[in-house]
Amino acid sequence: MSQAISCIIMRGGTSRGPYLKLSELPANRDDCALMLQKIMGSGHELQLDGIGGGNSLTSKVAMVGVSTDPAADVDYLFAQVGIKERSVDFSPNCGNMLAGVAPFAIETGMAAAASPVTLVRIRNLNTGKIIHAQVSTPNGQVSYEGEALISGAPNPAAPIKLTFLDVQGAKTGRLFPTGRVTDSIDNISVTCIDAATPCVLIRARDLGKTGYESPAELDGDTVLLARIEHIRRQAGQLMGMGDVSHQVIPKPVLLAAARDGGDIHARYFVPHSCHKALAVTGGIAIASACGIEGTVAAGLTSAAPASATIRIEHPSGMLELEVCKAGGDDHRIAAVSLLRTARKILSGTIFLP
Known part of the structure; x- marks a missing residue:
């Protein structure tokens, strides 16, 4: 039966x-x-x-x-x-x-x-x-x-x-599991952040991309996908997560400057193909990094450092998040809100x- x-x-x-x-x-x-x-x-x-x-x-x-x-x-x-x-x-x-x-x-x-x-x-x-x-x-x-x-x-x-x-520290217990706001992997600056989900943030231009490519274009670039996966696995080791080859975290994210009225532009991977929009948890990680000096995201965002609202452009449009920091601590996020x-x-x- x-x-x-x-x-x-x-x-x-x-x-x-x-x-x-x-x-x-x-x-x-x-x-x-x-x-x-x-x-x-x-x-x-x-x-x-x-x-x-x-x-x-x-x-x-x-x-x-x-x-x-x-x-x-x-x-x-x-x-x-x-x-x-x-x-x-x-x-x-x-x-x-x-x-x-x-x-x-x-x-x-x-x-x-x-x-x-x-x-x-x-x-x-x-x-x-x-x-x-x-x-x-x-x-x-x-x-x-x-x-x-x-x-x-x-x-x-x-x-x-x-x-x-x-x-x-959703999975690792720390916002920056490596103890640094930026790390170097394969001579590329990345930010390893754990806010709602572990992510490795990468400037798209450092991988030879604009960051505005469609998900289909990115998925069709097998050389790019291999480079991203190599970086992701090393980031997992640096973040104390061990061998992540059989896990879907940390998630890789390609970032670029905003061009459609938002604060930053993103391509989020899940992790072996590009998301057609943007995961909520990935958006939280990006928004959290935007307000912290020295991160890959902060260097690309047009939002003021103290801004409570971060608008992230993605392949399907825009995700807007409200970031509430704990008083007096730039590295402490009290809460992040959004509408679904x-x-x-x-x-x-x-x-x-």
């Missing part, structure tokens, strides 16, 4: 995937990984036997449960699931899928709804950090309809405000062999 588990499929930000209950999944990570591979259809480029979309942005899973942490209402575990490869990586975080966590928690009764807005406190099990999500809930019901339009999503929806608390949207696509049952 096939095994069946409940599921809601949502677009969260610029990603899409199933939202599952942690209580219905194996507690053992290896067993859980095997189940997620079956759910998504890993091992086939179209993920034909599962519900994955054959793309890294649509091969993501959000798992949610009631939290035991007094600072949180629910726990959120994210997994990046392989497409052709039968792999599951629990090490990264996804701020786009995070946008659907609060609506899912309210829809499934894990979090009580207020009116007209509900605050859901989320503990990210990938990082141990807390995020506050504010969701539109008129009459105590989640509303997905609205006029907020985020770059990279096709239709407007109700805004969801996400506030990431204490973002520094989510849409419920399907609610039902997944059957597994």
Whole structure:
């Protein structure tokens, strides 16, 4: 008999995937990984036997449960699931899928709804950090309809405000895991930063690029991709993460000066192909670096050092973030906020062999 588990499929930000209950999944990570591979259809480029979309942005899973942490209402575990490869990586975080966590928690009764807005406190099990999500809930019901339009999503929806608390050191425990704001790898200056997710920031021009190329152009440059991966693996070692060849973090980011009215221009890799927009967590890392003197990002940004708002240009448009620094400490980020949207696509049952 096939095994069946409940599921809601949502677009969260610029990603899409199933939202599952942690209580219905194996507690053992290896067993859980095997189940997620079956759910998504890993091992086939179209993920034909599962519900994955054959793309890294649509091969993501959000798992949610009631939290035991007094600072949180629910726990959120994210997994990046392989497409052709039968792999599951629990090490990264996804701020786009995070946008659907609060609506899912309210829809499934894990979090009580207020009116007209509900605050859901989320503990990210990938990082141990807390995020506050504010969701539109008129009459105590989640509303997905609205006029907020985020770059990279096709239709407007109700805004969801996400506030990431204490973002520094999400995986390594330090904002600058190497102890420096810049390092030299292959004679190229980079910034290794860990804010919401570990990233290695690189000036595009140092790799012979403008930084304004399309994702398809960058993905077609195999020499560039090999150079980026070589830098990424060395950055992982410098950041104390060991051999990252089988992990998707740290994420490489190519940066250039803004040209479309923003403060800085970015191409974010996931990590072996260029994101068609920009990951929320990657945006947090870039925005955090923009306000810190000496980083690769600070040398390219047009924003004032004390600016609270950073607008990052990316292939699909613009991501705007509010950065709140801890008083008197330029290297301490108290919180970063931004708006996302989510849409419920399907609610039902997944059957597994």
